[in-house]
Amino acid sequence: MTATNSIISTHEISRSFGGVLAVSNLSFDIRTDEVLGLIGPNGAGKSTTFNLISGFYKPSAGLLQVDGADVTGTSPEKISRMGIARTFQHGSILPSMSVLDNILVGTIGALPLFSKKAQRQRALETAELLGLSGRLEDIAGTLPHGIQRLVSIAIAFATRPRLLCLDEPLTGLNQTEVESTLNVFRRIRKEFGSSILLVEHNMKAVMQICDRLVVLHHGQMLATGTPTGIRQDPRVIAAYLGGVQ
Ligand SMILES: Nc1ncnc2c1ncn2[C@@H]1O[C@H](COP(=O)(O)OP(=O)(O)OP(=O)(O)O)[C@@H](O)[C@H]1O
Numbered sequence: 095m096t097a098t099n100s101i102i103s104t105h106e107i108s109r110s111f112g113g114v115l116a117v118s119n120l121s122f123d124i125r126t127d128e129v130l131g132l133i134g135p136n137g138a139g140k141s142t143t144f145n146l147i148s149g150f151y152k153p154s155a156g157l158l159q160v161d162g163a164d165v166t167g168t169s170p171e172k173i174s175r176m177g178i179a180r181t182f183q184h185g186s187i188l189p190s191m192s193v194l195d196n197i198l199v200g201t202i203g204a205l206p207l208f209s210k211k212a213q214r215q216r217a218l219e220t221a222e223l224l225g226l227s228g229r230l231e232d233i234a235g236t237l238p239h240g241i242q243r244l245v246s247i248a249i250a251f252a253t254r255p256r257l258l259c260l261d262e263p264l265t266g267l268n269q270t271e272v273e274s275t276l277n278v279f280r281r282i283r284k285e286f287g288s289s290i291l292l293v294e295h296n297m298k299a300v301m302q303i304c305d306r307l308v309v310l311h312h313g314q315m316l317a318t319g320t321p322t323g324i325r326q327d328p329r330v331i332a333a334y335l336g337g338v339q
Pocket residue numbers: 111114115116134135136137138139140141142143
């Protein structure tokens with residue numbers, strides 16, 4: 095059954111690579127107006143799940159739904175046009191272009207924006223949201239790592255997706271950068287009503303920002319629940335949190 099307020103639902107979705115079963119029989123929802131954290135140890139299947147949801151991987155078995163409609167096997171472009179945007183674990187900026195031009199590339203996916211003026215306006219608003227207004231003319235590849243991460247989020251959010259999928263957005267950020275990026279996530283949710291899927295190893299940040307967590311282990315769901323419940327779950331502590339808290 096698909097919950098009526100679900101943007102994404104997976105039903106017993108699996109993906110194998112040769113003999114490796116990376117994700118196995120995984121069923122979960124991403125709801126409207128929530129920040130969902132996908133956590134688990136290295137190799138648990140988080141990136142594979144992320145790639146399945148955004149259409150970059152086709153499932154070996156199971157069903158993927160967007161708004162209750164079957165989109166299993168649909169291309170990443172079509173899924174993106176359904177209001178689902180993603181970042182990439184190792185960034186997705188165009189390093190030789192300016193920050194503004196990077197974000198403008200992101201606005202091309204924003205279908206209602208026909209005019210160049212509207213695209214520029216959208217890019218400027220997005221830069222403001224990400225705290226990049228003072229960096230518009232900087233060449234993206236020359237910027238510090240933390241700023242490059244913000245640029246890649248800006249590119250993805252320029253389409254104003256209903257669901258923003260973020261693959262380890264906090265990796266390599268210092269504490270101040272983590273705090274300001276979490277504030278951006280809060281604004282994205284509050285001001286734009288977008289949901290966020292967060293794959294992230296920074297447990298302190300995950301526990302602060304997420305409404306719900308799905309914990310993966312060996313490609314399967316180990317547990318799901320609120321951060322408070324997950325933090326106290328003996329199975330999760332044994333498999334994962336005992337090592338990272
Ligand atoms: N393209 C691939 N080819 C072969 N095996 C893969 C591929 N992608 C993932 N795997 C394997 O699938 C399993 C799950 O990997 P995945 O990258 O999804 O885990 P993860 O939870 O994202 O790990 P990490 O936290 O280290 O990024 C691992 O055993 C991994 O080696």
